[in-house]
Amino acid sequence: xxxFETGTSNAQAVNAPLAIRAExxxxxxxxxxxxxxVFSGLSFAVEEGVLAAVMGPSxxxxxxxxxxxxxxxxxxxxxxEILGASLxxxxxxxxxxxxxxxxxxxxxxxxxxxxxTAEENVAFPHRIAGVAEREARRLARExxxxxxxxxxxxxxxxxxxxxxxxxxxxxRALARGPRLLxxxxxxxxxxxxxxxxxxxxxxxxxxxxxxxxxxxxxxxDLAGRCDRLFTMSREGIAASVRLSERG
Ligand SMILES: Nc1ncnc2c1ncn2[C@@H]1O[C@H](COP(=O)(O)OP(=O)(O)OP(=O)(O)O)[C@@H](O)[C@H]1O
Ligand SMILES: [Mg+2]
Numbered sequence: 001x002x003x004f005e006t007g008t009s010n011a012q013a014v015n016a017p018l019a020i021r022a023e024x025x026x027x028x029x030x031x032x033x034x035x036x037x038v039f040s041g042l043s044f045a046v047e048e049g050v051l052a053a054v055m056g057p058s059x060x061x062x063x064x065x066x067x068x069x070x071x072x073x074x075x076x077x078x079x080x081e082i083l084g085a086s087l088x089x090x091x092x093x094x095x096x097x098x099x100x101x102x103x104x105x106x107x108x109x110x111x112x113x114x115x116x117t118a119e120e121n122v123a124f125p126h127r128i129a130g131v132a133e134r135e136a137r138r139l140a141r142e143x144x145x146x147x148x149x150x151x152x153x154x155x156x157x158x159x160x161x162x163x164x165x166x167x168x169x170x171x172r173a174l175a176r177g178p179r180l181l182x183x184x185x186x187x188x189x190x191x192x193x194x195x196x197x198x199x200x201x202x203x204x205x206x207x208x209x210x211x212x213x214x215x216x217x218x219x220x221d222l223a224g225r226c227d228r229l230f231t232m233s234r235e236g237i238a239a240s241v242r243l244s245e246r247g
Pocket of ligand 2: 062063
């Protein structure tokens, strides 16, 4: 059902090991109504170091796919390997630890803790990992400065613009230095200028930190600035190779 192309790619990705290997994934939501089959037999692979965009119509299962790749949700069948480790082979607690150490998530609806300041939001992953408060806050301030919010650390999350909130969400996702970043429409609610600048920030951080990054977006211009574009449809997911415009 699914076209699965690894194909040739940009120089950076040739012969690189896979950061993501998802095979034959199926996901069915069973709730109050009739079961919803989001996809079945879906396969997807991304080489290490690649910045990949995923596009596709609303409801096709892009967020669902990211949740499966990040181990936040489990497929009904199929396998996910991240950075060479099989998520299926892990117990839930081990999977949670693996995720905290290796995967950063920028959620479609950014999920900042509204009662907390920007600094506290970014310090949070460090606190969960057992870092002492003072050091966690120092690291958070450093990262907030990197995303252009040095002077917003003490603002409550609610007192930030949409673009600023997305920068905080990105900083929070990067706090623990993940090797894989999954970003679900990180510019979805922003005007064109803010979307462009948040996306450029993501690209810079992707490069600086040598991560593998998957970005879901509805914006073809932004997708065109990635190394690879995957298009998701009811039939599955197909890769097309693009050269990035990075200079
Ligand atoms: N918890 C859930 N229970 C039942 N159905 C769900 C659940 N979450 C998602 N779905 C359904 O699964 C399908 C895929 O949803 P998903 O959020 O992955 O789509 P998407 O491609 O990310 O869409 P969008 O571009 O609008 O964000 C949709 O039809 C949605 O209604
Ligand atoms: Mg979505």
